[in-house]
Amino acid sequence: MPEQPIADKFKISPFLVLYMIMSMQIGIGVLGYQRIIVAEAKNDAWISVLVAGFALQFILWMIYKINETVNGDIVTAHIYVAGNFVGKLLSSIFIIYYFILSLTVQRSYLEVIQVWMFPKMSIFWYTLAYMILCIYIIYGGFRTVVGIAFFGLVLPSYLFPIFGFSLSLGEVNHLLPIFEQSIKDILLGAYKMSLTFIGFEVVLFFYPFIKEPKKSKKWAHLGLLLTTLIYTCIMIITITYFSMDLLAKSIWASLSMWKIVNFPFVERFEYIGIATWSLVILPNICIALWISSRLMKRIFNLQQKKGVIFIAMATLFAINFFPTRVEVNLLNNLTAKAGFVFTFIYIPLLFIAVMIAKKVKKT
Amino acid sequence: MSYRSLCIAMVILFLSGCVDKSIIDDINIQSAVAIDQIEGDPEKIKGMILIQNYLPDQAVENIRFTSTGKIRRDLLLNIQKKSSQPIVVGGLMVTIFGDKISDYGIAEYVDVYMRESSVGTRNYLATSKSSAIGILAGEYGPRGNATYLRNLIEHNIEHRDVPKTNLHIFLRDYYSRGKDPYLPEINGVSKDEVEISGISLFKGDKEIDVLPKNKMFYFKLLVDNYSNGNFLVTLDKHKTAMVKSIKSKRKIKISKDHPNKVTFEIHINGVVTEYTGGKVTEKVSKEIEKELEKKVNDECMKLLTQFQEQQIDPIGIGLAYKANIRGTAKKGKNWIGEEYPTLSFDVKTKIDIRESGVIE
Numbered sequence: 001m002p003e004q005p006i007a008d009k010f011k012i013s014p015f016l017v018l019y020m021i022m023s024m025q026i027g028i029g030v031l032g033y034q035r036i037i038v039a040e041a042k043n044d045a046w047i048s049v050l051v052a053g054f055a056l057q058f059i060l061w062m063i064y065k066i067n068e069t070v071n072g073d074i075v076t077a078h079i080y081v082a083g084n085f086v087g088k089l090l091s092s093i094f095i096i097y098y099f100i101l102s103l104t105v106q107r108s109y110l111e112v113i114q115v116w117m118f119p120k121m122s123i124f125w126y127t128l129a130y131m132i133l134c135i136y137i138i139y140g141g142f143r144t145v146v147g148i149a150f151f152g153l154v155l156p157s158y159l160f161p162i163f164g165f166s167l168s169l170g171e172v173n174h175l176l177p178i179f180e181q182s183i184k185d186i187l188l189g190a191y192k193m194s195l196t197f198i199g200f201e202v203v204l205f206f207y208p209f210i211k212e213p214k215k216s217k218k219w220a221h222l223g224l225l226l227t228t229l230i231y232t233c234i235m236i237i238t239i240t241y242f243s244m245d246l247l248a249k250s251i252w253a254s255l256s257m258w259k260i261v262n263f264p265f266v267e268r269f270e271y272i273g274i275a276t277w278s279l280v281i282l283p284n285i286c287i288a289l290w291i292s293s294r295l296m297k298r299i300f301n302l303q304q305k306k307g308v309i310f311i312a313m314a315t316l317f318a319i320n321f322f323p324t325r326v327e328v329n330l331l332n333n334l335t336a337k338a339g340f341v342f343t344f345i346y347i348p349l350l351f352i353a354v355m356i357a358k359k360v361k362k363t
Numbered sequence: 364m365s366y367r368s369l370c371i372a373m374v375i376l377f378l379s380g381c382v383d384k385s386i387i388d389d390i391n392i393q394s395a396v397a398i399d400q401i402e403g404d405p406e407k408i409k410g411m412i413l414i415q416n417y418l419p420d421q422a423v424e425n426i427r428f429t430s431t432g433k434i435r436r437d438l439l440l441n442i443q444k445k446s447s448q449p450i451v452v453g454g455l456m457v458t459i460f461g462d463k464i465s466d467y468g469i470a471e472y473v474d475v476y477m478r479e480s481s482v483g484t485r486n487y488l489a490t491s492k493s494s495a496i497g498i499l500a501g502e503y504g505p506r507g508n509a510t511y512l513r514n515l516i517e518h519n520i521e522h523r524d525v526p527k528t529n530l531h532i533f534l535r536d537y538y539s540r541g542k543d544p545y546l547p548e549i550n551g552v553s554k555d556e557v558e559i560s561g562i563s564l565f566k567g568d569k570e571i572d573v574l575p576k577n578k579m580f581y582f583k584l585l586v587d588n589y590s591n592g593n594f595l596v597t598l599d600k601h602k603t604a605m606v607k608s609i610k611s612k613r614k615i616k617i618s619k620d621h622p623n624k625v626t627f628e629i630h631i632n633g634v635v636t637e638y639t640g641g642k643v644t645e646k647v648s649k650e651i652e653k654e655l656e657k658k659v660n661d662e663c664m665k666l667l668t669q670f671q672e673q674q675i676d677p678i679g680i681g682l683a684y685k686a687n688i689r690g691t692a693k694k695g696k697n698w699i700g701e702e703y704p705t706l707s708f709d710v711k712t713k714i715d716i717r718e719s720g721v722i723e
Binding site for chain 1: 365368369371372453454477480481482483484485527529531532534535536537538539540541542679682683685686687689690
């Protein structure tokens with residue numbers, strides 16, 4: 001079945017890709033990624049972040065190449081490479097992938113709320129409310145989702161300068177000497193960055209919705225670059241602010257850093273930060289749900305409106321099976337591994353496959 | 364359809380907001396804590412929690428709760444039984460550890476501050492010269508004891524001789540492999556007077572020594588990158604000058620060729636605030652500069668050798684060493700036992716006296 005062309009009124013301007021990528025990438029990982037990277041790369045952890053960021057630029061280039069070659073999204077690419085049935089079978093894996101991703105984000109954020117603010121917060125009711133909000137947004141169509149991505153990035157951006165408070169207590173000696181760790185450790189750190197960095201691959205799924213996709217390329221790369229720089233900055237500030245052994249104990253280093261912030265009108269800034277963060281993760285969950293339901297539509301011809309409700313209900317059901325830190329951690333690790341396999345192994349493989357298929361089909 | 368779903372969304376949003384409330388008038392916010400060890404029993408502690416009650420006429424009343432317990436939480440539990448309103452820890456300003464407990468080790472009491480998310484890291488820790496509860500039992504100023512103590516420490520850090528400290532800095536140094544923590548020591552002079560009586564030096568979490576007041580300025584010069592404070596210099600019998608440092612910089616230099624030699628470069632910009640010998644001419648100010656440089660060099664050297672003998676490193680030489688000499692971090696923890704005692708120090712001070720007040 002040929003893909004139906006997307007009408008122009010549903011398409012988005014190329015520059016909005018930047019917001020899509022950045023708001024999908026910046027999510028729950030930022031609150032506590034430092035500890036995980038530092039465990040591998042010690043004081044050179046910021047180099048790991050840079051390395052991972054630049055490696056991903058290459059992957060992003062592959063993603064665009066794939067999309068351009070088949071002129072469609074990942075389902076088209078799969079069908080192009082492996083035929084209709086296998087192609088759709090492969091694509092349906094990503095329904096589960098994005099379902100798990102939204103589950104991880106939702107549950108990790110709830111954990112933060114429970115630990116930092118309200119220990120009695122009910123998982124079920126909060127998720128229900130959040131899911132209804134997401135369904136409502138997705139019912140507004142793809143353009144609404146992009147709009148949320150825009151606001152989910154712009155409105156909370158005032159949080160970033162707040163990290164400057166920690167600079168005044170920073171100790172540059174913690175960073176030195178640069179390149180103290182072995183290349184292996186730095187690369188291991190870069191590998192551990194996957195959970196924090198994943199999200200830019202959403203281009204694979206909404207490519208047909210971009211007006212003049214060629215023009216969006218530079219915005220996508222710029223978005224990825226900006227995220228990389230933001231992560232590197234936060235990493236450097238964190239390393240100077242904490243000593244290694246203290247950082248190893250801080251599960252949410254970014255939140256711990258906000259504990260030093262003190263304004264005359266607000267005693268504890270992290271409460272504002274955590275509350276604002278619900279806006280940061282909103283596009284995360286919305287985009288993930290949108291992709292899941294969109295894939296359902298493409299593969300099973302299921303109406304997207306029904307698909308969203310199905311996925312949301314599944315999330316609502318599944319989230320109850322992760323009651324404590326141990327399970328949440330397990331879920332996080334699983335998602336990080338899946339994300340790594342998807343971006344660094346699957347996409348290059350798909351890229352090669354598409355290139356071969358293209359050659360074969362030409363001759 | 365969408366209107367109805369919006370309604371449902373709103374209802375559920377508001378309903379899910381029903382979590383525990385803490386209304387500020389209905390809770391007691393603990394603002395200062397003092398912990399003492401009960402004599403003879405290291406397992407038992409006695410604590411006092413101070414709550415500031417803001418009265419309608421803007422005065423502040425100190426409400427105190429005292430109890431004993433095994434760990435800090437236990438203490439709080441026992442105290443909760445005495446309080447008519449729930450006690451919360453979010454507004455903590457100062458924690459004072461008694462002399463015996465700081466000798467015994469304070470790590471287990473600090474643990475709760477790391478674990479508890481509602482405690483900010485900007486609040487102050489301090490030790491006391493004698494009983495910590497004795498300090499909180501006094502009455503200082505109209506704004507409440509906790510505010511008084513916090514301001515006491517705060518302004519001494521900003522303008523006087525106490526090096527930068529707060530909960531975060533203590534934790535950072537305690538968990539650092541190249542630095543030992545220190546805390547200001549508070550002494551209750553009388554029922555309505557307290558003073559900062561020195562700096563408690565820690566090895567791990569145990570207090571092993573206290574720097575007296577007159578050495579605090581030199582200690583601050585060595586510890587903080589930027590600092591200001593006052594110091595006195597005697598030129599001869601009748602000529603004494605008080606110099607206020609307005610800006611100072613400190614650098615620790617370790618060259619790769621001579622890793623055993625650590626050089627401190629201290630640069631102070633100061634003004635003469637008091638001079639008993641008459642006119643401050645250029646000659647006199649040069650003399651003061653020279654005399655001061657000598658004094659700072661001597662005092663700092665004394666401190667450095669003292670720390671070396673005590674095998675503590677409150678200045679963070681270990682950190683600087685690790686940062687300058689590659690591969691130190693990999694050798695691990697034994698730096699302080701093996702390499703630290705072999706180091707030799709050098710202090711190079713440069714003092715610029717800028718002004719001598721509004722008179723000549």
